[in-house]
Amino acid sequence: MVRRLLRRGGRGRIARAVANMRPGDVAVMMRAFTPAEQFDVFKLLVTEEIGHAGEILLELDPQSRLGLLTQMKPETIGRLLETLSSDDAVFVLDALPEELQKQVIAIVDLEEEKFSDVQAQLAYADDSAGRIMDTEFLALEESTSIADATEKLRNFARDVDMISYIYVIDDHGRLTGVSPLRTLLLADPDKNLGEVKNPSVIRVHTDTDQEEVAQLAARYDLLAIPVTDDENRLVGIVTIDDILDIFKDEATEDFFKMAGTSDDELVYEDRSLKVAGIRLPWILFNLVGLLLAGLVVNRFESTFHTALLVGFIPVIMGMAGNIGSQTSTIAVRGLATGRLKIVPGQLKRFTWQQMKVGAILGITCSLLVSIFAFFQTMHPAIPVAVGVSLFLTVQLASLNGVLVPVLFQRLGFDPAIASGPLVTTSNDVLGILIYFSMTALFFSLLGVGG
Amino acid sequence: MVRRLLRRGGRGRIARAVANMRPGDVAVMMRAFTPAEQFDVFKLLVTEEIGHAGEILLELDPQSRLGLLTQMKPETIGRLLETLSSDDAVFVLDALPEELQKQVIAIVDLEEEKFSDVQAQLAYADDSAGRIMDTEFLALEESTSIADATEKLRNFARDVDMISYIYVIDDHGRLTGVSPLRTLLLADPDKNLGEVKNPSVIRVHTDTDQEEVAQLAARYDLLAIPVTDDENRLVGIVTIDDILDIFKDEATEDFFKMAGTSDDELVYEDRSLKVAGIRLPWILFNLVGLLLAGLVVNRFESTFHTALLVGFIPVIMGMAGNIGSQTSTIAVRGLATGRLKIVPGQLKRFTWQQMKVGAILGITCSLLVSIFAFFQTMHPAIPVAVGVSLFLTVQLASLNGVLVPVLFQRLGFDPAIASGPLVTTSNDVLGILIYFSMTALFFSLLGVGG
Known part of the structure; x- marks a missing residue:
């Protein structure tokens, strides 16, 4: 419908139609538009000063958002930012190319309190609580009466739509307690906040990683988590809608990294060269590993002269890849959700467990392959060599699948990076080395030539 | 500390220590205990009637939870369930083995309203909104004044800790609007709910899949989503803490399925045979595919007599696996988050995009491998054959990586299932077929023997 209006040029009607839609729905609609159409609609929203143009921007795909922003004047972006909460403004600024970001920051009025907050927030590390927090929250001193607090809450609610807690602070702004709205509803209006507050508050530091923030919120079923600075002063909150986004984004990030x-990729979706560039390093790494594996194959093959050996290379490589990626997936996901902690007892139990499962699968597959190999080759050594190598490869792949992610986590890298290509490549090369060593061993043990 | 107390048998002190801990913390602590220790602590919580024993149960690992529950008497489980909200009670009942579940249901008082709700909920499909919803919510009629609504809210808040909306219903219980707490705070006490309600409510049906419920909540930044039946009557709500769990669980599920x-596996973590049994079907499927690939290798190899050909099998297989899993991961994740919708325009654009990226990567890798092959083999046909096959394999792997998940989604299966082993196995076999066909072609074109 909007597209039809666009063609006919019914600007006023488009603006009215979009003004009545929820930002989330506009974003879904925009996904079906070409970039040029997106820009037309969005320009209209901005020039007609539709209140929620900024919110629509937030809901768009990263790629569409960047596309629109880079076509806009810095002044226009600045005006949009003013309609957003501080965490959302930081989010939009973060998405801008560096040059444009500087221009926008230079233009927006730095005197205004909100934008000095935004500047301070941009100084925190990527993905830290300080970077993603919202600086609009309701914090009241202990001596505030329930009646006063209710009145202040009412004023605050005019501007902010997601309020779940009132934070209690001392006269230095230090966080001393929390009071859910529910407490306010039930408490005697003459009491003060200090009397009804819950003094044990789950809080995070501005430097805390967003993944940990999200895990805490989930573990304690919180609707918001307060963020404090080095002096324990309350400087912001991370609300549940952001926590939801963190869970989605972190899972997506891990899926992509493991592949x-x-x-x-999502930002540069329609730029194939850029996307290929993102994937190329790991692909090349894997390619080198595979060429190496090929050299090993050639080196050994020439000493055996038995063509039948070659037929089992796919089995060894494929199984190593499979079992390795199962184990590493489970390890990476365990580390990401906090289920698997790197403490000696738990790590040992997990590794042992994965090795046992690998052993059961390894024995089953090795037996089947050996029987198959026996009937196919009727050779005295090949079935044994294939069976034993497959078993060893699967065991090593399981161990590799646990240890590589754990090692990466310990070294402070994201374990998901390691999981996919690194585990796969090393398992490919190791599997082929094992296969040909075992073959050499059993051929000589059984006294048969290749 | 609790463990030390356990050894010394300081039961009262343990109970007191645990009573002061948050359920989430108790769950983390329990993870470090042996099953026997877990049972000791939990029995104590139940016999001393520590209020949040039920909540602690909810926060435990699925495996520990099942372990504890199967050791408890049905009567005790029944008493625990009574302390939980309806969605949590359904969740615990769902985790029980069928026999024990029946016993518990037979014992709990079916007259009590809550448990008739629970019974009704167990009848909804797994992972549907009806199954996971909470039946405790505040729904008031349109004619209720703001002052009355506030009073009713106050009563309701005594029992329920997460309230974000008041739902507005007509005299048949049909959902006609919603009013956030904030509206109540700001509205004139003499108005009635019908006047201040927001009549456009995002709602789901009892049959809606939980993944869709979670996507809606995230898209519209909602703290709860109302669930209605066929007559549009409000029967429950899904709250944000559950939505968070859905996101976590669905992502974990997809990670496991793709591997x-x-x-x-998480439920049977310490039972290796059971875990191996879960993995075995796909492993065997993959094994058959790989043995097939091996037969193809043997079949062609004997016609060529050139050992050098074999060295590139790992490259072809490995690259097909890599590119295929990248594409399928992105497709599966796109389908799960709702970014990729199966509508002709979007699907065509996505497929085309992945093919282009695959082509860039394919050309790069093929050139590198051809150059490598030329210097390694000095053979007139092998470098061309390897390069062309690698390029074709990568293209086919990209196409496969998009089409298999999309096809599964269309057929009503979870696309994540298809992604891992199915895409990998078919790419392995296809890659090797392409490689040897191309080799045969170029050998005959260039008039060289194997």
């Missing part, structure tokens, strides 16, 4: 790429 | 296993 040997990165979620930056 | 060719299932998140049931």
